Amino acid sequence: MKIIAVIPAYNEGTRVGNVVSEVAKYVEKIIVVDDGSTDDTAQIAKKAGAIVLTHIENCGAGAATMTGIDAARMLGAEVVVTLDADEQHSSDDIPALLKPITDKKADMVFANRFGRRNNIPLIRRVFNGLGNIITFAATGKWVSDSQCGFKVFGPKAVSQVDLRMSGYEFCTEIVRESAQHRWRTAEIPAKVLYSEYTLAKGQSFANGVRTALKILLRSFLR
Amino acid sequence: MEFTAYQIITPLISFVAIAYAWNLVFKQKKTIWEALLWSVFWGFISVIAIYPNSLDYLTAITGIKDRENAVMVTSLGVLFFIVFYLVIRLENLEQRQTRMTRKLALKDIDKTKK
Numbered sequence A: 001m002k003i004i005a006v007i008p009a010y011n012e013g014t015r016v017g018n019v020v021s022e023v024a025k026y027v028e029k030i031i032v033v034d035d036g037s038t039d040d041t042a043q044i045a046k047k048a049g050a051i052v053l054t055h056i057e058n059c060g061a062g063a064a065t066m067t068g069i070d071a072a073r074m075l076g077a078e079v080v081v082t083l084d085a086d087e088q089h090s091s092d093d094i095p096a097l098l099k100p101i102t103d104k105k106a107d108m109v110f111a112n113r114f115g116r117r118n119n120i121p122l123i124r125r126v127f128n129g130l131g132n133i134i135t136f137a138a139t140g141k142w143v144s145d146s147q148c149g150f151k152v153f154g155p156k157a158v159s160q161v162d163l164r165m166s167g168y169e170f171c172t173e174i175v176r177e178s179a180q181h182r183w184r185t186a187e188i189p190a191k192v193l194y195s196e197y198t199l200a201k202g203q204s205f206a207n208g209v210r211t212a213l214k215i216l217l218r219s220f221l222r
Numbered sequence B: 001m002e003f004t005a006y007q008i009i010t011p012l013i014s015f016v017a018i019a020y021a022w023n024l025v026f027k028q029k030k031t032i033w034e035a036l037l038w039s040v041f042w043g044f045i046s047v048i049a050i051y052p053n054s055l056d057y058l059t060a061i062t063g064i065k066d067r068e069n070a071v072m073v074t075s076l077g078v079l080f081f082i083v084f085y086l087v088i089r090l091e092n093l094e095q096r097q098t099r100m101t102r103k104l105a106l107k108d109i110d111k112t113k114k
């Protein structure tokens, strides 16, 4: 199966190079979507061997991910792996996440950062729990780790996925799509790394509230 | 009990809105869950229209009783609607900008393919 990785990246110049060369062990091609970065993310990703697409303005992780999936489809991808550019996820988990797809047991696989022993700050656990609850309220589907950027889309999901939300709301939207199209889903425990770097870059409380409001507004207006 | 035009039209509108929502579910454009939320919302509105007395409870806690207050509540409603409308317009604008940016980015992939 033709497997392509999609990595949304916003000002991750110090990290994205490593991520690309690590992920390259497991996939055929890598698409990095540079989301209007003001640093050298694009050049570094290209040097590391990725196909780089550039948003001329910052649009958000959701828009970047969808651009990457669109591009992967154009390049004939059957399976798409998405992961963050900030070295939070471990590429060694990719085979485990791919397994339900290659076994034809699932159309979409979510990584579950809470499914194994991970050192996750309490505040992050709380935020992610709230994210799960909001996601459940808006979609009617429970996913143990709905807000994680590490996912695998199988052939059916790759051909059907169509995200409209541009920010972090896209994680909830993906759950919604999976419920709507009745994709068979699987959840696989995965490693996650919280370093000072990722914590400093991570989401603020205000950002979370805004994301939640957007999700509710959207699910009502559709 | 005598019905005013409002009490007849509102449930009709609600009915159309709910039917429309479930129609979208049927066409797989909306999830069952969203249609449920939507139905509860419109159901609530028609209940209020048919049994205005059910609002007595709200009156009790807000103290809205007489005509002057009704004017205020109405203008609040209008303001609320305007804000709502603006939020939607903003959303649309943002989406449009995102679409443009994404299209520009995807132009490059056509080039790399050929």
Ligand SMILES: Nc1nc2c(ncn2[C@@H]2O[C@H](COP(=O)(O)OP(=O)(O)O)[C@@H](O)[C@H]2O)c(=O)[nH]1
Pocket: A007, A008, A009, A010, A011, A012, A035, A058, A059, A060, A061, A062, A064, A083, A084, A085, A086, A088, A147, A148, A149, A198, A201, A202, A203
């Ligand atoms: N913060 C942020 N990240 C973005 C944006 N666009 C793409 N990304 C990428 O999305 C991924 C997740 O971002 P991150 O802030 O680490 O989210 P978290 O790990 O869920 O807290 C990273 O690979 C980012 O580089 C954006 O506009 N803002």
Ligand SMILES: [Mg+2]
Pocket: A084, A086, A088, A198, A202
């Ligand atoms: Mg991160």
